[in-house]
Amino acid sequence: MNIVVLCGGVGGSKLALGIYEEFPGESVTAIVNTGDDLELFGVHISPDIDTVTYTLAGLVNESSGWGLGDDTFRALGMLERYGHVGWFHLGDADLATHLVRTEMLRNGATMTEVTQFISQRLGVTATVLPMCDEPVRTRVRVADGWLAFQEYFVKRRHADTPFAVEFSGVKDARMSTPVLRALEVADIIVVAPSNPVVSIGPMLAVPGFRESICDARAPVTAVSPFVGSESVTGPADALMRAIGGESTSIGLARHYADWIDRIVIDTSDAPAANDIRDIAVACDVTNTLMRTREDKRHLARFVVEAAW
Amino acid sequence: MNIVVLCGGVGGSKLALGIYEEFPGESVTAIVNTGDDLELFGVHISPDIDTVTYTLAGLVNESSGWGLGDDTFRALGMLERYGHVGWFHLGDADLATHLVRTEMLRNGATMTEVTQFISQRLGVTATVLPMCDEPVRTRVRVADGWLAFQEYFVKRRHADTPFAVEFSGVKDARMSTPVLRALEVADIIVVAPSNPVVSIGPMLAVPGFRESICDARAPVTAVSPFVGSESVTGPADALMRAIGGESTSIGLARHYADWIDRIVIDTSDAPAANDIRDIAVACDVTNTLMRTREDKRHLARFVVEAAW
Numbered sequence: 001m002n003i004v005v006l007c008g009g010v011g012g013s014k015l016a017l018g019i020y021e022e023f024p025g026e027s028v029t030a031i032v033n034t035g036d037d038l039e040l041f042g043v044h045i046s047p048d049i050d051t052v053t054y055t056l057a058g059l060v061n062e063s064s065g066w067g068l069g070d071d072t073f074r075a076l077g078m079l080e081r082y083g084h085v086g087w088f089h090l091g092d093a094d095l096a097t098h099l100v101r102t103e104m105l106r107n108g109a110t111m112t113e114v115t116q117f118i119s120q121r122l123g124v125t126a127t128v129l130p131m132c133d134e135p136v137r138t139r140v141r142v143a144d145g146w147l148a149f150q151e152y153f154v155k156r157r158h159a160d161t162p163f164a165v166e167f168s169g170v171k172d173a174r175m176s177t178p179v180l181r182a183l184e185v186a187d188i189i190v191v192a193p194s195n196p197v198v199s200i201g202p203m204l205a206v207p208g209f210r211e212s213i214c215d216a217r218a219p220v221t222a223v224s225p226f227v228g229s230e231s232v233t234g235p236a237d238a239l240m241r242a243i244g245g246e247s248t249s250i251g252l253a254r255h256y257a258d259w260i261d262r263i264v265i266d267t268s269d270a271p272a273a274n275d276i277r278d279i280a281v282a283c284d285v286t287n288t289l290m291r292t293r294e295d296k297r298h299l300a301r302f303v304v305e306a307a308w
Numbered sequence: 309m310n311i312v313v314l315c316g317g318v319g320g321s322k323l324a325l326g327i328y329e330e331f332p333g334e335s336v337t338a339i340v341n342t343g344d345d346l347e348l349f350g351v352h353i354s355p356d357i358d359t360v361t362y363t364l365a366g367l368v369n370e371s372s373g374w375g376l377g378d379d380t381f382r383a384l385g386m387l388e389r390y391g392h393v394g395w396f397h398l399g400d401a402d403l404a405t406h407l408v409r410t411e412m413l414r415n416g417a418t419m420t421e422v423t424q425f426i427s428q429r430l431g432v433t434a435t436v437l438p439m440c441d442e443p444v445r446t447r448v449r450v451a452d453g454w455l456a457f458q459e460y461f462v463k464r465r466h467a468d469t470p471f472a473v474e475f476s477g478v479k480d481a482r483m484s485t486p487v488l489r490a491l492e493v494a495d496i497i498v499v500a501p502s503n504p505v506v507s508i509g510p511m512l513a514v515p516g517f518r519e520s521i522c523d524a525r526a527p528v529t530a531v532s533p534f535v536g537s538e539s540v541t542g543p544a545d546a547l548m549r550a551i552g553g554e555s556t557s558i559g560l561a562r563h564y565a566d567w568i569d570r571i572v573i574d575t576s577d578a579p580a581a582n583d584i585r586d587i588a589v590a591c592d593v594t595n596t597l598m599r600t601r602e603d604k605r606h607l608a609r610f611v612v613e614a615a616w
Contacts, residue, residue, distance in 0.1 A: 041407040042350065042414055072382050078404030082429050092400035096386030099349040106350055121390050 001026040003304065004186040004218070008033045008199025009048040010065035011225060011233055011290075012192030013055035015303075018296030019190065020056055020126050023304065028126040029182045030056070033194070034111065035131075035138035035167055035202030038150045040088055041079070043098040044105055047150070048199065049115055049130060050097060057122035068093045087155040112176050129182065131203040134173040138198050139166050140239075149198060158235040162242040165197055170205045175212060183212045188307045191222035191260065193232065193288060196252055197239035204259075213259050221262040221307040223288055223299065224249040227269060232289065248272065253281045264288060264303055309334040311612065312494040312526070316341045316507025317356040318373035319533060319541055319598075320500035321363035323611075326604030327498065328364055328434050331612065336434040337490045338364070341502070342419065343439075343446035343475055343510030346458045348396055349387070351406040352413055355458070356507065357423055357438060358405060365430035376401045395463040420484050437490065439511040442481040446506050447474050448550075457506060466543040470550040473505055478513045483520060491520045496615045499530035499568060501540065501596060504560055505547035512567075521567050529570040529615040531596055531607065532557040535577060540597065556580065561589045572596060572611055 003026055005016050016030045033048045047066065054060040054068055061067045071091030080086045090098075097118060104114045111130040119128045138149040142160035152158060183189065194200055204210050213220060226249045231237045237247035245251045249265040253276040256263070262282040265272060266289065276283040284306045290296045311334055313324050324338045341356045355374065362368040362376055369375045379399030388394045398406075405426060412422045419438040427436040446457040450468035460466060491497065502508055512518050521528060534557050539545045545555035553559045557573040561584040564571070570590040573580060574597065584591040592614045598604045 041411045043407070068386075072380055072400060074380050074400035075383070075404040075407070078376075078401040079408065082404065082408045082426070084408075092380060092382035092403075093386040095400075095403065096383040096390065099351070099383070100387065100390045100392075103349045118390070 001187045002029070002182070002185050003027065003188050003190065004029045004031060004182050005190040005192055006031050006194075006200060006203060007048075007052060007192035008194030009036070009051040012048075012194035012199060013052040013060070013065070014290040014296050015190065015192040015223060015299060016052055016126070017055050018290065018298075018300030019304070021293070022297040022300040029129060029186075030126060031129050031131055031179055031182065031203065033131055033199045033202050035136045035198060036149050036153075037135065037137070038088070038148065040090065042102065043095070044102045045088075045090075045098050046101065046111070046115075046130070049128065050094070053115070053119045053122060053124060053128050056119070056124045056126055056128070059122060067091050088150060089154070110176075112178055127178070127182070129176070129178050131179065131209070132173040132206050133176050134169060136170045136173050136202055136206070137168040138202055139168055140198075140242075141165070153235070158238070162235070162239055165201065165239060165242060167202045167205045170202065171207065173206045175206060175208045179209075180212060183216045183218075186216055186218040188304055189213060189216060189218045189220045190303055190307075191220065191256070193223040193225035195225065195231070195234055195236040195239060196245075196255055197236065197243055210259055219262060219307045220260045221264060221303055222252070222256050222260045223264045223303060224252050224266065224269070226252060227266045227288070250275050250279075253279045253283070257281055262307060264299075264306065309495045310337070310490070310493050311335065311496050311498065312337045312339060312490050313498040313500055314339050314502075314508060314511060315356075315360060315500035316502030317344070317359040320356075320502035320507060321360040321368070321373070322598040322604050323498065323500040323531060323607060324360055324434070325363050326598065326606075326608030327612070329601070330605040330608040337437060337494075338434060339437050339439055339487055339490065339511065341439055341507045341510050343444045343506060344457050344461075345443065345445065346396075346456065348398065350410065351403070352410045353396075353398075353406050354409065354419070354423075354438070357436065358402070361423070361427045361430060361432060361436050364427070364432045364434055364436070367430060375399050396458060397462070418484075420486055435486075435490070437484070437486050439487065439517070440481040440514050441484050442477060444478045444481055444510055444514070445476040446510055447476055448472070448506075448547075449474075461543070466546070470543070470547055473509065473547060473550060475510045475513045478510065479515065481514045483514060483516045487517075488520060491524045491526075494524055494526040496612055497521060497524060497526045497528045498611055498615075499528065499564070501531040501533035503533065503539070503542055503544040503547060504553075504563055505544065505551055518567055527570065527615045528568040529572060529611050530560070530564050530568045531572045531611060532560050532574065532577070534560060535574045535596070558583050558587075561587050561591070565589055570615060572607075572614060
């Protein structure tokens, strides 16, 4: 069975890990957002790719959900001595990943090749794919102008009300052959409970991506990141409103309706199931919170079995 | 009083520190070799500049004489996981210096500007100057070909017999205005007991450097790095032989005779003093080993007073 999961960072990687652990005999491919990528001090950082890779490798910092477990921050402390405002959490061992990526890119490798090299070196047997090889940069408009995504998200701790979102460069991006192929041969496509606007949004904006999913033979099942009218983590609620949507599982169903078949919502949102079915999207109900390893594996099996 | 010291890394920075501490009221300028510079993972590393700067800032690792005290090596460990053979000792906090330097250079700053920024940020009130702004790369010929200096020195632990030395790029280098000016206004020029071939050699090879020293009004005093026929640290003896010289204080006096006025040799080499004076170079004798802080300050005062 070929299982494809579309995901962003922390939330998405948890479901990706559940699938990876629960279906060890199957081919698992994670297609990951790169709209959050940034350059700091000349090094190329891919936060979502790294979170997914470190999570699947069993190396992630369990308490934060990103970065390497037990990492240190000596380089960052020294950068601050040089006057850098250290708003981006750059771990010392983590920095090595960025240095390797940056050097490979400079030597002409694609993001796909770099990501494969890094994930393989870290012992990940799933396939981790960037959504595309071209640079796409998510920007968020707040009261005082457009911000690079990490500036909005990390530096300002997503405290600003977002009014609009754009994916700079996405018009020049194209589907990579491995992403195209993964969607074609998929038996099931899972949309992780990642931020619909800034994690799943950028991939849908890659020319041809949405069409490839619609053309795929696999059923497409999304897990809602909303419980009630709030997102489980991060600013998905505010960002949904910024693009004129509603920050609920019903709002998500409407937002995804033209390209998904099924949505899985949290038990506490069970009353919304019929409203979702009215939008012509199948709906299943289970515990979607992934606090423990068992939660992740339960959700993974539930999603795959519901679709299959 | 304007004191200028020409130096390389570990040995030179000890005397520079002695001068800096012993003459706190005077203007101290260190002109530092950059022939050892290298790029690793796209970051520009200036080993000698960093050693001098960290030493003057009181931040150097006291036991090794280079790197930052109490640094960690997480990034290097992770780089090894990615297959990099970690022969170059890249500390985590140290890496921040390289990142800042690399970004400033990429944004168009000169090595002189970068070095000034870093040393000032670390609280150094002496002036640290790279020997020039252009890239010069020292290469050493051994039995199986030419090696980049750090490959010869660190990776192969200077175990190969060197047969020749070249300073790639030095013909296109030129004296920077700050270096020219420092030599012009110097009241005393001290040549640290650094490697004569690969630390002092590259600066003498910068077009105009040797002439500027000869034209300077200041007396020029060199401290010999040799005790008997061996260098106190590193491969200065083998490298002196590689360029057809003799690895003794007498050999050094001959090698430097046309541009220095005076040489300070170690007490144990006292019998060589008259031979050195026969080469028309003044010679003074004292303890040149710098094991303790007092040793450094004693030698600093001795050298300055002998010349003055």
